Amino acid sequence: MSTQPPSAPVAEPPPAGWEEARSRVYAVGLAAALPSTPRPLAEADGHTLAEPLTTRTDLPAFPTSSVDGWAVRGEQPWRVVGRVLAGSTPAPLTSDGTTVEIATGAMVPEGTTAIVRIEHSARDPEGLVTGVPRPRPEWRLPGEEARAGEELVASGTPVDPALIGLAASCGQDTLQVRRPPRAALLVFGDELLTSGPPADGRVRDSLGPSVPSWLRRYGCQVRAADVVGPVADTLPAHVAALRSALGTADLVCTTGGTMHGPVDHLHPALEALGADHVVNTVAVRPGFPMLLARVTSDDGRVRFVAGLPGNPQSAVVALVSLVAPLLAGLQGRQLPVLPQVTLAEPVPGRGDYTHLALVRLDRATGTAYPVRHVGSAMLRGLAGADGFAVIPPGTSGSVGDRVRVVPLPLLPGERTW
Template identity: 35%
Template sequence: MAVARSQVAKVGSPVAQTFPPIGVEAIGDVVASAVAALDVRSTLLGDALGATLADSLVAESALPRVDTAAMDGYAVSGPGPSWLLRSEIRYAGHTGGRDLDSGVAVRIATGAPTPRGATAVVRDEFVVRARASGRSAILRAPDAPLKDDTRRRGEHWERGDVLVSEGTRVCAAVVSAAASAETPCGMVRGPVRADVLMTGDEIRVRGPLAAGQTRDSLSPVLPEFLRTCDIRSQHVWHLRDCRELLESWFSVSRDSEMVVVAGATGRGAADHLRPVLAEIGARIVFDGVAMRPGGSQIVAVLPDGRVLLGLPGNPFAAIAALMVTGPAIVDALTARTSRPRWWGRIIDRSGSAGAATRVLPVRQMPGGVWQTIGPVQTPHLADLIGCQALALVGPDVGRGGLVELLPLPW
């Protein structure tokens, strides 16, 4: 797919080219065709949550490494149903000890290596204590099944087995499996880091509000929504509506892979993002998405290779745009291939947006269906309270229709 580029006027100040908005369904392909994947690096997987595996994760050790007891009970040698009982106990984390002769048993704890000569582990509840010729013994209970509770070496995986394929997100389960397989390090791309810029003369972070000012209710929570998209916020900056300041901010060298700008994506007198992107020679990936709210968004590649995501200034519109487009940028930067998509049926729908996709907060109802909350107000996030996801409601979706769900970060 050809990617549109910004055009610069031959004389005077650079002018941002106008592009038609793209559909929500096209975002992934458009971004993937325009954004190059990050370099591969080796790292401790525990430090790379939210990154993507650049190579398959291969087990360096079998699991278990030796035969072990899966339950508290007795390691036995021979078919039984009775065994003479030795006095020692086998504990997890300890090796050594005498071999088991046929017809003999030893007490064993869960996770303990079985002694050489053991043919099975019989769990506690399947055993009856007894005495034979004046010695301690155990008997298999009359109604007990013939079950072996030994966890055999390599039962879960062998050394060299592929545990996780390339392109998979590094999550807590991947980190834990890697530790179990003695493979704590891996080749990854990411996690993606972003510098966040909030713009607007009217935005006030702290202190009393003057006439015409509004409280900054987005930047305190934006990092949480970024984490949902696997984007780590490096720092949140605040900047007045000033073209020169904005251009200077972009000129500062940083080590992040992304820039997220909230505000300045409109076409008003105080919205300077498009002219500045044209001035610095940024390559526009797309400018506008056919969605409401959040359609006034921009994705561009800066001259130094960082990817810019420009979000609308209104809090709900910004969150909607981020959750729709942020994951596609992360997928492209980290070469992720296994992102899950969630779907649900809505029992109603709210209004019509022509050809645009509506982004609506939804809550789950009894029976697993989802209900929208009605018209959404963009200047705040209060409409998200009590909701579990955002629903992408296309123009042709009616009552009971199947829609994609974007889970909220709580």
């Protein structure tokens, strides 16, 4: 019979501070940033610049007319000696008192002293042109917008249609970019219904339909086939589902099972896969039992698992706290600077925990109003909110306080904040 005393349970490490967790996951994402590749302009939308965008020539590359009119030399009246259309190289104006008709965007002939708008000109029966030029020149000078080789857009910038158009105007045919991360979602919980109203002790799954849309707003690719669940509440089912999802995804999000209850199998499943925890619980309310783990395959490929709590609002807190900074790092983007707002009403603190309080923003005044129905299992408040006000540990928010806010992710191109 053994005389050894029973071993004491291993103490869980304290939760990471919210600021620390956010910085930590961004750093590991950046260290595992997706590889860059050249993409044709028409295929680059939604990617992220892996190199700065520079221009191959001056912009404009040559003097171009801003209006339809007459490129003139010397004093009026002017004798018409030709026409210049966009896309052609004109002969120089060599004699005073001469002019050529010129189209918007056409190259301005050498020797031009002014451009007269067509609506400000007249032509007499002998064909001579008269008119009064505006005081400011009506053409664009070479390099007015940019000089050859100038950096116009920094690496890490999301590629959108405006950037694609700028790249084309710079003479670029391809962009060196990082592709959008591929994400998958595993929904855990035998108690969940996937259709119809809640009944008989079972609740409707609200995260399976919504989390993929949040992930897409953070720049991820999520296919319908990448959303799996509910996954059976057994350890083998969890391990199999995670292994399958990690085969193609850069990030696998899971819902529920982040604690150590009788059917919470996420931690032992991660252990079976050889994962290491980047963050295991965060000192934030709501959303405390969130986690981020890293899985490295034999070939060195790094993938991530984000454990979102099962309560819906807590899951969204985990998305904005851990998933958003991780995805910024994976795409080589900057960690977003959180904007500030003025509280219109008091917001309580949560003791030693950061409080992420749902607020709606009055954009005209830059003030934030707390919303109602904000329990961790509720979604009504979230549906009317613009983001989360950040109330640091040991503090509370008073009327008039300036506080940071974590915006809810928007559609690409929306820049409300």
